[in-house]
Amino acid sequence: MAKGKIVSYTNPTAPASEAFRALRTNLQFLGISEQVSVIAVTGAGPREGKxxxxxxxxxxxxxAGRSCILxxxxxxxxxIHRILATGTQPGLSDVLxxxxxxxxALHDAWVPGLKVMPSGQLPPSPADLLLSPKMAELIADLRTRADMVVIDTPPIGLVSDAAALARVVDGYLLVLGAGRTTRDLARRAKQALETVHGNILGVVLNNMAGQPEYRHYGYGGYGSYGKDKERHRHAR
Ligand SMILES: Nc1ncnc2c1ncn2[C@@H]1O[C@H](COP(=O)(O)OP(=O)(O)OP(=O)(O)O)[C@@H](O)[C@H]1O
Ligand SMILES: [Mg+2]
Known part of the structure; x- marks a missing residue:
């Protein structure tokens, strides 16, 4: 995929790029008052643009000239390794x-100032690994290495991985697919965040007009997220 699919890079004047700059600016303002530098990006369901x-x-x-780790x-x-065209190993799970x-495990990306920590090998119990004290140690370390740390996660309405990060992140950015997120999944996401006292910094409503709806991919519930590898091959 790489650069061609990243609107902030290929088309800086597009409305979407402007929207991401506005998001960055809003988060920076939050940072002044609340010390927000580690942000988990999650969503209610799959394929919403997290x-x-x-x-x-x-x-x-x-x-914007600030160092960032994704x-x-x-x-x-x-x-993320496909979007930013980095290596895959070693990565987060290898560190944990x-x-x-x-x-x-920090790989240079093609954008100066941006480093990527890819997933690494896929573990059998991702939520347990993310909940481990090693993760807290890692995030504390990365806070000293960059101005901002952005963490991509699975949908919090389906699996508990993102919720496991509640104690180590400063807050969550919730991405919802316009016209896609079901009421049921949105409710589950809200409950999951409330249970762990997650701090919601903001909600991004992603308009994915033209993209197939996720029900076409046969999601059946918690267990199915990530197991149907085929659906992830088609678009990237
Ligand atoms: N606003 C948009 N317009 C068009 N296509 C989009 C938009 N946002 C995301 N996409 C495309 O939709 C697909 C899913 O996006 P993405 O991988 O960001 O979703 P996700 O929520 O991270 O999915 P997953 O639940 O599998 O992690 C990708 O092919 C991406 O390029
Ligand atoms: Mg994703």
Whole structure:
């Protein structure tokens, strides 16, 4: 995929790029008063634009001259390495399993000032790994290495991975697909965030006109997220 699909890079004057700059600016203002520098991007359901939003936000931050680290914490369906055209190993899971240092797992992206930590090998229990003290240690370390850390995660309405990060992030950016997010999933996402006292920094309503709706991909519930690898091959 790489540069061609990243609107903030290919078309800086497009309305979407302006929207990402506005998002970056709003988050910077939040940062002044609330010390927001580690942000998890999540959503209610699948295929709503979480990874696209996380990537564009991270690029937009780096383009503004602030150092940024983008972590792929979707340890079920990782795509950040494809969007930013970086290597895949070592990555986040390797650091959490003690098989790599944080520095080794930070890959240079083609945008100056942006580093990417890809997912690494896919573990059997992603939520447990993200909940481990190693994750808290890693985020504390990365806070000292960049102005902002953006973390891409799976949908919080389907699996508990994003919720597992509540204690280590400053807040969540919730991406909802316009006309796609079902009431049921939105309710589940809200409950999941309330349970862990997650701080919602903002909601991005992503208008994905022309994109197939996710029910076409056969999502059946919590268990199905990430298991149907085929659907992830088609678009990228
Ligand atoms: N606003 C948009 N307009 C058109 N296409 C979009 C838009 N946002 C995302 N897409 C495309 O939709 C697909 C899904 O986007 P993305 O991978 O960002 O979603 P996701 O919520 O991270 O999905 P997953 O639940 O699988 O992690 C990608 O092919 C992406 O390029
Ligand atoms: Mg994604």
């Amino acid at each position: 990874s696209t939003t996380a990537s564009n936000l991270a690029i937009s931050v780096a383009q 972590i792929d914490a979707d340890l079920r369906c990782p795509v 399993l003690g098989q790599s240092t944080a520095v080794q």
